[in-house]
Amino acid sequence: MSRWDPDAKGRLGQAARELFVEQGFDRTTVADIAARAGLTERTFFRHFVDKREVLFAGDRLAEQLTASVAGAPAGERPLEIVTRAIEEACDLITRDAQWSRRRAGIVAEHPELRERELAKMGLLASALSTGLRERGVDAATAELSAEAAVLAFRLAYERWASDAEAQRLAPLVRVVLAELRDVTG
Amino acid sequence: MSRWDPDAKGRLGQAARELFVEQGFDRTTVADIAARAGLTERTFFRHFVDKREVLFAGDRLAEQLTASVAGAPAGERPLEIVTRAIEEACDLITRDAQWSRRRAGIVAEHPELRERELAKMGLLASALSTGLRERGVDAATAELSAEAAVLAFRLAYERWASDAEAQRLAPLVRVVLAELRDVTG
DNA sequence: TAGGCGATGACAGTTTCTGACATCACCTGC
DNA sequence: GCAGGTGATGTCAGAAACTGTCATCGCCTA
Known part of the structure; x- marks a missing residue:
């Protein structure tokens, strides 16, 4: 799963949820989330206005x-x-x-x-x-x-x-x- | 009014209120606020947990x-x-x-x-x-x-x-x- | 097959916020 | 008076969150 695969937003959300459970909200950076989803930090912020928003989609x-x-x-x-x-x-x-x-x-x-x-x-x-x-x-x-x-x-x-x-x-x-x-x- | 003058927190709050009215919340940086109060950015964050908090003291x-x-x-x-x-x-x-x-x-x-x-x-x-x-x-x-x-x-x-x-x-x-x-x- | 279009990457930059350590003014006991 | 302690502040470095800009990629269409 990376770059041009479908449902980038969904993958970012999934990656975020996993990481928040695994290592907590604080110790998860947006770069971590994007990396797990096979995307970049910049793309995260195109789909979610901020880091918190991923939990309220x-x-x-x-x-x-x-x-x-x-x-x-x-x-x-x-x-x-x-x-x-x-x-x-x-x-x-x-x-x-x-x-x-x-x-x-x-x-x-x-x-x-x-x-x-x-x-x-x-x-x-x-x-x-x-x-x-x-x-x-x-x-x-x-x-x-x-x-x-x-x-x-x-x-x-x-x-x-x-x-x-x-x-x-x-x-x-x-x-x-x-x-x-x-x-x- | 600077450095060791009394009521640093009050001066920071006053400076923040003035700047927010003058140029808006977004375009006011914490460095601006601290400068007007004769203090440093670091001191601002010792008195207020974040930039927003200055409006809720x-x-x-x-x-x-x-x-x-x-x-x-x-x-x-x-x-x-x-x-x-x-x-x-x-x-x-x-x-x-x-x-x-x-x-x-x-x-x-x-x-x-x-x-x-x-x-x-x-x-x-x-x-x-x-x-x-x-x-x-x-x-x-x-x-x-x-x-x-x-x-x-x-x-x-x-x-x-x-x-x-x-x-x-x-x-x-x-x-x-x-x-x-x-x-x- | 050329060109347009939407999504993504790359990169630089600003701002918020934190940690670690030095410095300053004041106060206290001697 | 003065050594030392204490609290507030400064300085510096840095992480992380966000933003603006432009290039690139894959797809779709004429």
């Missing part, structure tokens, strides 16, 4: 959430719409449970990765909020519903990742959302 | 929040405790309204600064959550109350910063919290 998530919100039945409460969109995404996210937990561990250990994760959550909230507004939901309700659902997802994901016994992620989102309702109610 | 915030939670009257609801703690912090944060708004503008324009801002919000939520648990609140309620209050603060702060007409920040937090209750209820 789930670009389709926002699109899927947007599509899910757009396809929700009429007359439903905004919070219910975005919550179900997130539930559907949960299965995609935790498809490879072992990697998901490993990845969560790596992110948890590195402040700069936690920052990026929070930023990505913010993007998801924006996508959901925009989707709701396009359905005619007023701006404040859209923003609050989206942020509340993403908050629930974030806390649920933390619990899921740190609990080796935990099975499916989606139900945990409902649990956290219920706790949020109790706390604010 | 409000270290006392977490302490003040913790103290505020610890001093709250017994028998109050957790959400009420953390909300009042945040309201008290609002006045500190917006003491210099002009700089607060300028700073918010700089942060909003730079993804890497938005990341850091979100991370700091996370630290505030952790501080509030810990404070609640030390009062005997169960872990889930503490976490949810803290995160809900910080979410309300974050959205309120966004609205305040982007609305030149907005006066005090604290009442906006209550408004957003009420919206959150409506949305989840």
Whole structure:
């Protein structure tokens, strides 16, 4: 696998994941990743804006959430719409449970990765909020519903990742959302 | 003002703020900041862990929040405790309204600064959550109350910063919290 | 088969950030 | 007064992350 072989981005991602597991995020340089993928450092930065981004390439998530919100039945409460969109995404996210937990561990250990994760959550909230507004939901309700659902997802994901016994992620989102309702109610 | 004059950290912060306003965050190097403060780049990194941190040096915030939670009257609801703690912090944060708004503008324009801002919000939520648990609140309620209050603060702060007409920040937090209750209820 | 096009390489350069050691100002005990 | 300790700063070298620029490669098409 090198230079002109297909799926350079995928190979870079795979190489990065392997190296992060083998020797940790800090001690892996971008040059290491590129070398394992049979490419150069410069090419890495053409596919990923920075070194951290390789762990957050789930670009389709926002699109899927947007599509899910757009396809929700009429007359439903905004919070219910975005919550179900997130539930559907949960299965995609935790498809490879072992990697998901490993990845969560790596992110948890590195402040700069936690920052990026929070930023990505913010993007998801924006996508959901925009989707709701396009359905005619007023701006404040859209923003609050989206942020509340993403908050629930974030806390649920933390619990899921740190609990080796935990099975499916989606139900945990409902649990956290219920706790949020109790706390604010 | 140079080398052995007092308050090196303060001078670095002041120089950074001036330069960020004058020529933007990107085009200001750490060497520029240090030079204006009469110090060296190396000394900058002894006072701030990285270039971004100079805009987030409000270290006392977490302490003040913790103290505020610890001093709250017994028998109050957790959400009420953390909300009042945040309201008290609002006045500190917006003491210099002009700089607060300028700073918010700089942060909003730079993804890497938005990341850091979100991370700091996370630290505030952790501080509030810990404070609640030390009062005997169960872990889930503490976490949810803290995160809900910080979410309300974050959205309120966004609205305040982007609305030149907005006066005090604290009442906006209550408004957003009420919206959150409506949305989840 | 020539030429256009997109992806990659090569290379130099800037900037951020770190480690190691020297130097300076101040304070303390004698 | 002065030797020595202590904390803050300077100096220097260097790694690593990123960026700009131009050359090169493989493929596709006229």
